[in-house]
Amino acid sequence: MTTSATNDTDQLPHRRLPFWVALALSVATVGPTLAMSGNGQGLIATVGKAIPLVFLIGLIGVSLVGYSFVRLTRHLNHAGSAYALVGGTVGPRAGFFSGFAMLGAYVGFSIGTLALTAAFTNAFVAQLQPGNEHPYQLPWMAVVVVGAIISFALAGRDIRLLAKILLGIEGVGIVAMIVLVIAIFARGGASSTGFDVSVFSFSGGVSASAVLSGVVAAFLSWAGFEACASMGEETDNPGRNIPRALAGTLILTGVLFVVVMFAQVIGFGTDEAGLAAFQSSGNTLGDLGSRYIGQWFSLIIIFTATVAAFGCHMATAATSGRMLYAFGRDGFGPKALAHIHEATGGPRRATWLVVGLALVVDLICGASGWPVMGTGNAAIDTYFLFAVAGSVCLMVCYLLVEVAAAWFVGAPKFVAVHGGQGKAPGLVLPLLGAVVILVVLWFNVKDAETWLAAPLLGLYWCAVGLVIALAASGIAKRVGESLTRELDLTPPVQAEAK
Numbered sequence: 489m490t491t492s493a494t495n496d497t498d499q500l501p502h503r504r505l506p507f508w509v510a511l512a513l514s515v516a517t518v519g520p521t522l523a524m525s526g527n528g529q530g531l532i533a534t535v536g537k538a539i540p541l542v543f544l545i546g547l548i549g550v551s552l553v554g555y556s557f558v559r560l561t562r563h564l565n566h567a568g569s570a571y572a573l574v575g576g577t578v579g580p581r582a583g584f585f586s587g588f589a590m591l592g593a594y595v596g597f598s599i600g601t602l603a604l605t606a607a608f609t610n611a612f613v614a615q616l617q618p619g620n621e622h623p624y625q626l627p628w629m630a631v632v633v634v635g636a637i638i639s640f641a642l643a644g645r646d647i648r649l650l651a652k653i654l655l656g657i658e659g660v661g662i663v664a665m666i667v668l669v670i671a672i673f674a675r676g677g678a679s680s681t682g683f684d685v686s687v688f689s690f691s692g693g694v695s696a697s698a699v700l701s702g703v704v705a706a707f708l709s710w711a712g713f714e715a716c717a718s719m720g721e722e723t724d725n726p727g728r729n730i731p732r733a734l735a736g737t738l739i740l741t742g743v744l745f746v747v748v749m750f751a752q753v754i755g756f757g758t759d760e761a762g763l764a765a766f767q768s769s770g771n772t773l774g775d776l777g778s779r780y781i782g783q784w785f786s787l788i789i790i791f792t793a794t795v796a797a798f799g800c801h802m803a804t805a806a807t808s809g810r811m812l813y814a815f816g817r818d819g820f821g822p823k824a825l826a827h828i829h830e831a832t833g834g835p836r837r838a839t840w841l842v843v844g845l846a847l848v849v850d851l852i853c854g855a856s857g858w859p860v861m862g863t864g865n866a867a868i869d870t871y872f873l874f875a876v877a878g879s880v881c882l883m884v885c886y887l888l889v890e891v892a893a894a895w896f897v898g899a900p901k902f903v904a905v906h907g908g909q910g911k912a913p914g915l916v917l918p919l920l921g922a923v924v925i926l927v928v929l930w931f932n933v934k935d936a937e938t939w940l941a942a943p944l945l946g947l948y949w950c951a952v953g954l955v956i957a958l959a960a961s962g963i964a965k966r967v968g969e970s971l972t973r974e975l976d977l978t979p980p981v982q983a984e985a986k
Contacts, residue, residue, distance in 0.1 A: 507729040510733035511733040514733055517804055518737065518741050519712070521773070522797055524745065525772060525793045528749060536694055538702075542706045544746050547746060556917070559896065565721060574892040578888070581958065582957070585954055586892075588950070591811045592877075593881035596877050597800070600878065602636065602847070603867045605794065606867045608793055610867075612791055615774070628854065642802060653799065654799045658796060658799065664785075665773065667785075680761070681757045706745075708928075712882075713734065713741065801846070806839055809839030816838065819966035820963050874942075880950075881949055883925055886921075897914030
């Protein structure tokens with residue numbers, strides 16, 4: 489891609505970021521330490537000790553989605569991620585709708601993880617007061633304000649610095665998890681049940697519907713793996729490096745999640761007492777760290793989870809900012825958001841807007857006492873509300889990406905681009921992925937008890953995007969013209985320097 493040497497900062501970003509920056513953003517958005525600290529407890533009641541099997545099946549499902557992203561990003565790269573992947577194939581209206589859904593997901597994640605940072609901070613503070621039945625706790629809204637100030641400062645810096653911070657955060661967490669897994673395996677798991685490999689089977693009377701319901705929670709543990717796709721315009725050789733980052737994120741987190749969940753289940757024990765201890769744990773990694781290594785290690789893991797929550801907030805804010813920049817550049821939203829900061833090469837104004845919005849929403853939730861999700865912790869309630877709503881938005885976006893991938897392979901006008909290679913898997917795998925996503929969506933919304941239930945809030949956001957896409961023909965036309973122009977400026981992978 490070539491750009492003129494002007495002082496205009498409202499232009500396409502320069503391709504200058506290496507592969508590892510894209511990988512770091514996706515890994516941090518997934519948040520392995522967060523997923524492994526708190527995503528297993530809710531599955532005990534439905535699948536019992538079969539949690540590792542559920543995560544293995546979930547990995548297969550998310551890999552189908554990953555295939556579609558990899559297939560499309562080999563040829564299409566854009567700051568709008570799914571916005572362009574769908575818009576450049578199916579059409580501008582569908583692209584706008586998918587981008588709007590993805591924007592809702594990442595803004596929701598940014599709001600929720602900022603609140604979760606406050607909750608984990610207080611959990612760490614409580615761990616520093618052993619034996620105190622009523623430990624001192626910081627006002628969670630004050631922690632949110634401090635976190636937002638730090639995020640605001642870092643959001644205005646070079647993305648390379650942010651990537652180094654994110655990679656360092658999750659690197660420490662991953663190393664800690666590996667150390668814990670080795671310690672559990674070395675001791676053969678809990679003394680009561682030992683190294684029980686039956687956790688990978690349907691033993692214990694677990695029904696297929698229960699496993700399918702559990703796969704929903706496991707599948708959402710990978711939400712955000714595609715975050716690096718929003719850096720397609722900033723990454724060097726994106727037709728090679730973005731697909732590599734997507735595949736690398738899924739391989740790294742996939743193996744890690746299955747192995748760590750297996751270690752956690754056998755670490756607590758697969759009998760009734762062990763599963764009850766797993767289910768009631770506030771931080772499974774921290775509790776197992778204390779049991780198998782020592783209290784000092786437990787503190788390290790809880791601290792790492794706290795910093796990882798904040799890293800996830802920064803990563804989702806960065807991704808949301810890039811999507812707002814893409815919308816602003818294409819005529820939807822204030823033109824001021826379509827601004828690339830000259831020194832950092834990124835959309836600083838748009839990212840600042842997301843951080844500010846996260847702060848305001850969290851403060852409103854804290855002051856109003858809403859939502860009430862049943863955890864007994866206002867900060868965690870806020871996290872769950874926006875995480876679940878955002879996950880539903882992301883599922884809608886994933887569904888459209890699956891359709892786009894099949895469209896890309898099947899439509900005659902794209903045959904010259906991909907050469908007709910891999911047509912059979914290019915059609916079958918995305919369609920299988922679409923079925924998985926529809927099942928995931930159904931199991932997320934079918935049990936909603938009120939009109940303000942978190943899954944329904946996500947659908948409301950998507951409905952607004954659908955109305956805009958269908959009714960605002962002028963916006964759709966501008967989006968289509970802009971996408972065509974911008975994607976034409978992106979050289980095909982064959983023409984890029986290797």
